[in-house]
Amino acid sequence: xxxxxxxxxxxxxxxxxxxxxxxxxxxxxxxxxxxxxxxxxxxxxxxxxxxxxxxxxxxxxxxxxxxxxxxxxxxxxxxxxxxxxxxxxxxxxxxxxxxxxxxxxxxxxxxxxxxxxxxxxxxxxxxxxxxxxxxxxxxxxxxxxxxxxxxxxxxxxxxxxxxxxxxxxxxxxxxxxxxxxxxxxxxxxxxxxxxxxxxxxxxxxxxxxxxxxxxxxxxxxxxxxxxxxxxxxxxxxxxxxxxxxxxxxxxxxxxxxxxxxxxxxxxxxxxxxxxxxxxxxxxxxxxxxxxxxxxxxxxxxxxxxxxxxxxxxxxxxxxxxxxxxxxxxxxxxxxxxxxxxxxxxxxxxxxxxxxxxxxxxxxxxxxxxxxxxxxxxxxxxxxxxxxxxxxxxxxxxxxx
Amino acid sequence: xxxxxxxxxxxxxxxxxxxxxxxxxxxxxxxxxxxxxxxxxxxxxxxxxxxxxxxxxxxxxxxxxxxxxxxxxxxxxxxxxxxxxxxxxxxxxxxxxxxxxxxxxxxxxxxxxxxxxxxxxxxxxxxxxxxxxxxxxxxxxxxxxxxxx
Numbered sequence: 001x002x003x004x005x006x007x008x009x010x011x012x013x014x015x016x017x018x019x020x021x022x023x024x025x026x027x028x029x030x031x032x033x034x035x036x037x038x039x040x041x042x043x044x045x046x047x048x049x050x051x052x053x054x055x056x057x058x059x060x061x062x063x064x065x066x067x068x069x070x071x072x073x074x075x076x077x078x079x080x081x082x083x084x085x086x087x088x089x090x091x092x093x094x095x096x097x098x099x100x101x102x103x104x105x106x107x108x109x110x111x112x113x114x115x116x117x118x119x120x121x122x123x124x125x126x127x128x129x130x131x132x133x134x135x136x137x138x139x140x141x142x143x144x145x146x147x148x149x150x151x152x153x154x155x156x157x158x159x160x161x162x163x164x165x166x167x168x169x170x171x172x173x174x175x176x177x178x179x180x181x182x183x184x185x186x187x188x189x190x191x192x193x194x195x196x197x198x199x200x201x202x203x204x205x206x207x208x209x210x211x212x213x214x215x216x217x218x219x220x221x222x223x224x225x226x227x228x229x230x231x232x233x234x235x236x237x238x239x240x241x242x243x244x245x246x247x248x249x250x251x252x253x254x255x256x257x258x259x260x261x262x263x264x265x266x267x268x269x270x271x272x273x274x275x276x277x278x279x280x281x282x283x284x285x286x287x288x289x290x291x292x293x294x295x296x297x298x299x300x301x302x303x304x305x306x307x308x309x310x311x312x313x314x315x316x317x318x319x320x321x322x323x324x325x326x327x328x329x330x331x332x333x334x335x336x337x338x339x340x341x342x343x344x345x346x347x348x349x350x351x352x353x354x355x356x357x358x359x360x361x362x363x364x365x366x367x368x369x370x371x372x373x374x375x376x377x378x379x380x381x382x383x384x385x386x387x388x389x390x391x392x393x394x395x396x397x398x399x400x
Numbered sequence: 401x402x403x404x405x406x407x408x409x410x411x412x413x414x415x416x417x418x419x420x421x422x423x424x425x426x427x428x429x430x431x432x433x434x435x436x437x438x439x440x441x442x443x444x445x446x447x448x449x450x451x452x453x454x455x456x457x458x459x460x461x462x463x464x465x466x467x468x469x470x471x472x473x474x475x476x477x478x479x480x481x482x483x484x485x486x487x488x489x490x491x492x493x494x495x496x497x498x499x500x501x502x503x504x505x506x507x508x509x510x511x512x513x514x515x516x517x518x519x520x521x522x523x524x525x526x527x528x529x530x531x532x533x534x535x536x537x538x539x540x541x542x543x544x545x546x547x548x549x
Contacts, residue, residue, distance in 0.1 A: 002446045006435065013434035304430045309419015309448040309493075311412030397426065 007321040017290035021283060022330045028280030029334025029369050032273060034341045036365040039269045049187045050254045052122060054236060057089065057243055058225035063252035064261060070101055070225035071254055073111055073187050077103050081249045083221035089243065094235040099227040102199040105159035105173060110145045112159050112192040114199030123188040129153050130179035136198045140179035142189040151177050173202045196223060284376045287326055291319060291384040303393040316389040323381030324374060331373040335366055419448030423490030425500040429482045431474035437485050438470040441492045448493045460488040463522060480511045487518060497529040504536050512538050
């Protein structure tokens with residue numbers, strides 16, 4: 001105990017180099033824990049939203065954009081697809097079920113999505129209050145929407161055209177909240193869901209004012225995308241090719257697109273992780289150098305301690321304890337930095353990408369980093385500690 | 401020494417024996433810089449394997465006239481104060497013998513006189529033998545038993 005206090009006093013005495021080492025360690029640890037946590041959560045969320053969706057059909061364009069817009073509701077849609085073609089596809093025997101999606105409006109940054117009740121079933125969204133829409137313009141809101149906008153059952157609001165927060169408001173689009181969903185941990189939490197007909201009604205109404213631009217569309221109807229679940233893996237072999245070759249629509253496979261996205265992001269994550277590791281190594285070097293320096297400065301002190309009865313092993317232990325204390329402080333700082341970073345990203349991400357990272361309890365990576373940091377401390381302290389162990393007191397005291 | 405053959409002691413047993421039975425005063429007093437004077441005295445006892453005895457440590461400091469400096473860092477003391485603190489540390493383990501190496505070489509006449517008097521009074525007062533190595537004529541005049549080499 002006395003040695004530990006002495007180690008602490010010594011660190012305080014060399015305040016600046018202590019701070020440097022702790023900061024370096026903290027930044028390294030923080031960076032690694034931040035990156036690992038974020039990529040894990042991103043993975044989790046992406047996989048949760050994608051579960052059970054084998055194929056997405058939408059207008060031609062970037063397949064990744066289609067997936068991002070239709071599954072994750074973050075990118076803009078690629079365009080619309082004619083209902084006639086969609087209905088033909090729906091009857092294909094290899095399709096187990098399909099969920100239509102229609103976009104158009106948003107409210108306070110939350111998308112209003114026209115779909116059918118299958119969407120709720122798919123994401124296993126149960127009602128916290130209220131029930132499914134019965135009439136056009138009835139909406140069911142996700143749990144985050146209800147919480148953020150403080151919308152209650154029976155509330156009314158006007159949607160905005162497009163996905164911007166400050167789009168022009170549809171005076172005609174007067175939505176009624178008839179249901180609020182329980183949290184699902186999926187994309188459904190952040191959506192305002194309504195029937196496909198609601199979306200049609202608003203925009204047909206608009207278009208009729210715009211001198212019937214798309215007369216034919218009104219007759220057949222359009223949706224934005226279709227989420228498809230196959231009956232068997234055979235579907236993946238046949239249907240996407242068929243859609244891409246024989247229709248005006250595009251079929252994208254979420255699993256493939258998300259893998260592509262991962263491999264793109266993965267490079268960034270790996271780079272950041274390596275930088276974090278490099279910083280940790282530099283931190284180890286800094287601990288090593290500052291211990292060695294303080295050792296030179298303190299060789300009389302160490303000799304003195306020997307003359308007062310300390311065994312060489314005690315001096316060895318003293319240096320090791322100083323290093324471990326440093327590393328513990330660095331680790332603590334790192335965990336704090338990592339968590340602050342995640343909180344910042346979370347508040348930033350919620351607004352811009354509707355992506356929030358939550359952290360409850362202790363993450364695995366944080367547990368792993370503790371022994372790793374302490375190991376760094378041990379390794380960095382080994383040589384200085386051995387020097388302290390071997391210091392020849394009589395020759396040091398003779399040269400005073 | 402004291403019924404123990406030093407040559408038979410090994411490693412840390414020898415370290416401990418030294419800490420417990422021999423008090424050392426160096427030419428230039430050395431302390432652990434990061435802790436206060438009182439904590440230096442505590443450390444000396446703890447390293448010698450003795451239990452904490454603050455009352456004794458403080459009595460020594462007050463006998464040496466530096467009790468009000470007990471919470472100061474060693475660097476904040478004057479040279480004279482430091483030398484006195486070093487004597488206190490040498491005695492805090494209640495050693496059988498105190499070895500002093502040129503304890504007065506850095507001091508002026510007045511402080512030299514004071515330190516010599518302190519040595520006489522405190523060391524012998526606490527029942528320890530005192531061996532001083534010195535070329536300082538001022539000290540030689542003061543002590544009767546001397547071995548000249």
